[in-house]
Amino acid sequence: MAIQLHQTQRLDQAFAALADPTRRAILSRLAVGEATVTELMAPFALTQPTISKHLKVLEDAGFIERGRDAQRRPRRLVAPALHDVSDWLEPFRRQWEARLNNLDHHVTNLNKEGD
Amino acid sequence: MAIQLHQTQRLDQAFAALADPTRRAILSRLAVGEATVTELMAPFALTQPTISKHLKVLEDAGFIERGRDAQRRPRRLVAPALHDVSDWLEPFRRQWEARLNNLDHHVTNLNKEGD
Numbered sequence: 182m183a184i185q186l187h188q189t190q191r192l193d194q195a196f197a198a199l200a201d202p203t204r205r206a207i208l209s210r211l212a213v214g215e216a217t218v219t220e221l222m223a224p225f226a227l228t229q230p231t232i233s234k235h236l237k238v239l240e241d242a243g244f245i246e247r248g249r250d251a252q253r254r255p256r257r258l259v260a261p262a263l264h265d266v267s268d269w270l271e272p273f274r275r276q277w278e279a280r281l282n283n284l285d286h287h288v289t290n291l292n293k294e295g296d
Numbered sequence: 297m298a299i300q301l302h303q304t305q306r307l308d309q310a311f312a313a314l315a316d317p318t319r320r321a322i323l324s325r326l327a328v329g330e331a332t333v334t335e336l337m338a339p340f341a342l343t344q345p346t347i348s349k350h351l352k353v354l355e356d357a358g359f360i361e362r363g364r365d366a367q368r369r370p371r372r373l374v375a376p377a378l379h380d381v382s383d384w385l386e387p388f389r390r391q392w393e394a395r396l397n398n399l400d401h402h403v404t405n406l407n408k409e410g411d
């Protein structure tokens with residue numbers, strides 16, 4: 182029960198963190214490779230306090246962490262956190278694909294009947 | 297550009313709607329089949345105004361719609377909206393799987409060396 186509650190709060194935090202275009206763009210950038218705060222500032226035309234705030238939200242959600250280089254303090258992606266979010270969506274994705282397959286099957290049958 | 301902005305706002309709204317455990321539970325319930333507001337109230341032990349507020353958020357995010365029965369006004373899932381969210385996560389999921397495969401490959405090689 183405690184684990185389930187923890188997981189629920191983690192998902193709340195994860196989805197809330199993803200509900201912002203800058204934070205999603207930062208994650209997409211970090212998917213290519215780690216980057217320092219300075220490196221992240223340029224493409225997003227954001228001030229350091231703003232980007233730091235976004236990075237804190239992503240860090241708290243477990244999406245990113247600080248790399249090993251103590252001088253540069255690069256941020257990098259923690260893949261498993263996004264995997265949890267993806268896992269939650271999996272049954273919906275499967276249902277949607279099953280529906281598309283049924284539709285496809287239906288159209289094929291209609292075409293056969295038309296022959 | 298207008299389409300891109302629209303899509304960005306849709307994703308913001310979609311992720312924000314998913315950042316709540318009751319709303320995620322409502323979506324999971326509706327994945328099984330359509331349900332009226334009364335039917336949704338019972339399992340969640342929520343008042344009608346509270347559940348209506350959650351349903352409005354899910355409707356605005358494009359996740360649910362009202363069914364054809366004008367009397368019962370059942371709510372039902374709109375699958376494509378969740379598919380958009382799943383699509384956004386797809387590159388991260390693929391990267392994560394590639395990493396797991398690499399790890400698997402690495403472990404297999406280590407085992408071979410150990411033979």
